[in-house]
Amino acid sequence: MRTPIAYFLLLSAILFALGSASVLLRRNALRIFMGVELQLNAVNLTLVAFSRMHLELDGQILAFFSMVVAAAEVVVGLAIIVAVFRRTSTTDVDRASVLHG
Amino acid sequence: MDSMPWLTLVIVAPLVGLPVLLLWRSITDEAARWVGLAAALIAFAVSIGMLADFETGEAGFQMVSKHPWVESVGLSWFVGVDGFSIWLVMVTTFMFPIAIAASWKVDYQVRRYMTMALFLETVIIGAFLSLDLLLFFLFFEALLFPMYYIIGVWGSKRRIYAATKFLLYTMFGSAFLLVGILWLYVESGKQLGSATFDLTALEQLDLSTGVGRWLFLAFFIGFAVKVPVWPLHTWLPDAHTEAPTKGSVVLAAILLKTGPYGMLRFNLDLFPEASRYFATAIMVLAVIGIIYGAIVAMMQTDIKRLIAYSSVSHMGLIVLGIFAFSAESMDGAVLQMVNHGLSTGMLFLVFGMLYERTHTREIADLGGIVQITPWLAGAYVIAMLSSIGLPGLNNFVGEFLVLLGTFSVDRVLASIAIMGVILSAVYMLWSYQRTFQGSLKERWGTLPDLSWREGAIVAPIVVAMLWIGLHPAPVLERLRPTSERVSEQVRTVQVGEPVEPLVEASATTGEEAP
């Protein structure tokens, strides 16, 4: 491999950080979701990069698992957001704090 | 007859009413009352049998019965009675039917009320008779639940607050007690080979001075809240005031006695050196309780609260008697446990009867009642006179013995404590004067006087008070051997010495197998 693994990891970290920032700093539920997707994809990138480095297929297979889970999660999550939106006409997650202590 | 398991019978006797009460869902209120009363009377009858079988000259435990129960935790059904517990059990079985009979007018969830009462009676008797520490703790804690329930459901306006306070406060104390018990369990495992909760085995443990003192304190806090010892007393006025009549009677007459009983049975037995070490401090607290309780009682405007504070004062005298360590003062203290049960129980009973008529507890609302209900007033007067220690009635004998025994140990404390005698006359007579004497307020135009049922409830107590007051010999002669034994032991045992087992060898052999 010609590109050092570090670059991939750095890119992955940046993507993860951006995704986390989106999760933590956004109030719109859809934007949070996009952030979660970014996080997941960043992790995928990391997995593939390591798989390439060790010349083993485990990472790539795990990346597949991750993508499936991501897809399922998006389905369920969007369904919940739509349901909440129908009830409260808002996508602001801060408003959905009924389950507080 | 000598292998009759009296103690086990006495403990479970009140439970005979439970199947009827619990299973027969559609039982009428009237029938439920009678079932409750019958069960309590059965328990009383069984206890008389136990009393008859009691040997007077013995200092150790009698009618001992020991069966393993939950082996994995070392819990066994180990019960025995001696001079101290015999009379506490008797006063319990005596007062419960009376308390139940006094609740005849309660008409809200009668079935549950009676169930709670019977369960409470069982558990209290069990506490008095247990010689296995864990078993004792079980009973000791178990009595909180029915009491909490009784106060919380059938009590007066601030009942939830009072019941919760009572529960949490006593549990707080018991937490320390549990720690102490567990420590002893572990220690017994190390020293005796097999861990046990057996009181007689634990007495043999060799505890260092420091450990002994800490454990003493742990046990003491648990019991001190129950007594209550000043300054851990503030749950008592609320609990007594807000409880229904039966609850107040049982609480004052019996439940409070588990505290000093625990001190006698466990603190003195297991930690004699520590008992001596802390004795003076505890006696000071007791005397403070006597005087303080009386002074605060004076300022109360609510009669039940006044009686409650008088209980604090009287219990102080009992603790004083226990920690003076003389045979006379211990005799007096245990006798006072019985006496206080009778006299304060009667005060609450008679007041409950008055409350049923007037529906007020405030002194300011009452006045001149003696003119319309002279017999009720007469009953109150007798209870009041007993409470202030008039010779001829029961409290005098106990108070005199305690003060006399204390005087030979510590003159100053006894002289201060005796002021309680004056103060008790002050607050009692003053409250009587403001409520029963004086001019009759118009709103009390006519109230019915003592009915036959109420007279029948009160009469046995009066007879008991006169009997103990004039002829205390039967009670005292059963107490004496045990108190002489315990007082001797506490005063002489040094750290590291084995303690004489209080279980007579002959008593155990007959009762081992079911």
Add this chain to the structure above:
Amino acid sequence: MIDLIGLAIAIPLLAAAVNMLFGARLGRWAGWFATAAMAASFAIALGALLDLLALPAEERTQVVDVAHWIGAGAVNVALDLRVDPLSITMAMVVTGVGSLIHLYAIGYMEHDPRPGRFFGYMNLFCAFMLVLVLANDFLLLYLGWEGVGLCSYLLIGFWSDRPEAARAAKKAFITTRVGDVLLMLGLFVMWVHFGSFDFDVVLGHDGSLPEIAAGTATAISLLLLGGAVGKSAQLPLHVWLPDAMAGPTPVSALIHAATMVTAGVYLVVRSHTLFEISEVALTVVAVVGLAGALYAGFSSLGQYDMKRALAYSTMSQLGFMFLAAGLGFYAVAMSLLVAHAFYKALLFLTSGNVMHGLHDEIDVRRLGGLRRDMPWTAALFAAGALALSGLPPFSGFFTKDAILELASHDGEVWAYVLGSLGALVSAWYIARLYFTAFMGDRRYEGHAHEASPLMRAPLVVLAIGALFAGAWLAFTPEGRLATFLEPVVGHVVEGDAGPSTQVLIAISVVLTLAGIAIAWRLYRPRNAERWISFPEREPGMAGALGHAFYIDDLYAWAVGSAGLRGAEGVAWFDRTVIDGAVNGVGRAAVWASGLAPVWQSGKVRRYALTFLAGGAALLLYAAVRV
């Protein structure tokens, strides 16, 4: 009959129970029933007396075993009664005078709706009093002691709808209880030293003295004296007696003149061996008695309520008894006790006649000229007054003045001088009552009807006793009563210091006449205006006398304001500090558990942050540690 002495207690006790339980059904017969019980008691006591007299003097101490009372540890108390000259004398007074007062009370209480309760209490009182005087040990004596205190409470407050009666009853009980506590402490010291409460052990018997150091004897004696001071209303525990007059008059006569208040004197006389071993105690007794005698005598002069005046008179006379005992003249003290029982009961009951005939009026300012409407009562009152004043040949002379004579002969100058002053004041105050109430112009409205024969008859008997008992019992200080009591109280050798007996008698008569003369000058019918208006002219002195030098007011302030405020402070402390701490713990627990929900905000982003932070921490940990 000596063996049956227990019945003398049992009969009134049973009668009391019957009267209290079935009084409503007995109605008017309750009083007769009670009087019959008292008469039976008297008969038994008389029988015992005669039996005792039949025995030679050395054997006149009989102990009658009744039962076993308390047996605990080393405390072993038997219920034994003691029949000896001292106790039988007291028993005779209690049952004899008591029966007469019961008889009188039948008439006095005829309009009362609850005679059963009244006579029940009266009988109960007599039963307890007999227990007190017949007890063979101090603990049983204490039982009787408290018992009579109880009955006093019940009887003073008998008309409980009157607030002053209820207050007075409570005051009496509590004040005497202070004394009782001292007595109990005395019992404790006694027990610690002797291990017993038995008279034979504590007081020595058959001439031998108990083994006890002077210091301990002083302690016990002073504590016993404390109890006596409370029960006999001496300084400083006297404040309950004048207020106790709120009770029915027969009660005042029986309890607060003839019997209960004399219990203190009895206690001191009974325990005289201890007092003698202690060098100090007897002096204290004498001082207390003398001070009380003078204080009360002057206070009596300031009272316009006849019963209150008589109450202070009782306190004063008791003071003389204590003085006599303190000087060692026990037999004379007892003679005065017996004579006083007669004439004070008489005086009280005649004032009862006045109240009965004038609808409870007893203020001398509103009386006057009563002897016209109530000649019998006036004559009977005069008889009592003559007896009290100390004029020979009546009782007061042979008893009260005998004390002074003995004191003088013993060289006790101060006792003689001050005591004589007290005697003068006694004559003064009692003459005052007669002159203001019975002579002069009528100051009341309407007609006062004389008492019924039923009420007069016992008074006649009392009058005869009042006038002549002194002479009969104590013609000389070594008279009948003294000889009779000698086995118990010892023999008094009369000294010969100071003036001779004849001179002393002369002085005594002169002083008595002087007292009466002063009273005549001040209170004769002509001067009615003057003495009635005395409080306006001299408010200070009238106030001081009327309020008995404000001692009672001082107590009331100390207990009432200061004491109550202190108690309130303690109650506040309990509510706010102790209970506040408990509730505070509860509040703290709630507050603490309120901190946790900060994290449970329900906000997703917060949770996400938590995940992230947690995950990062775990990773960091793993990175560092592994």
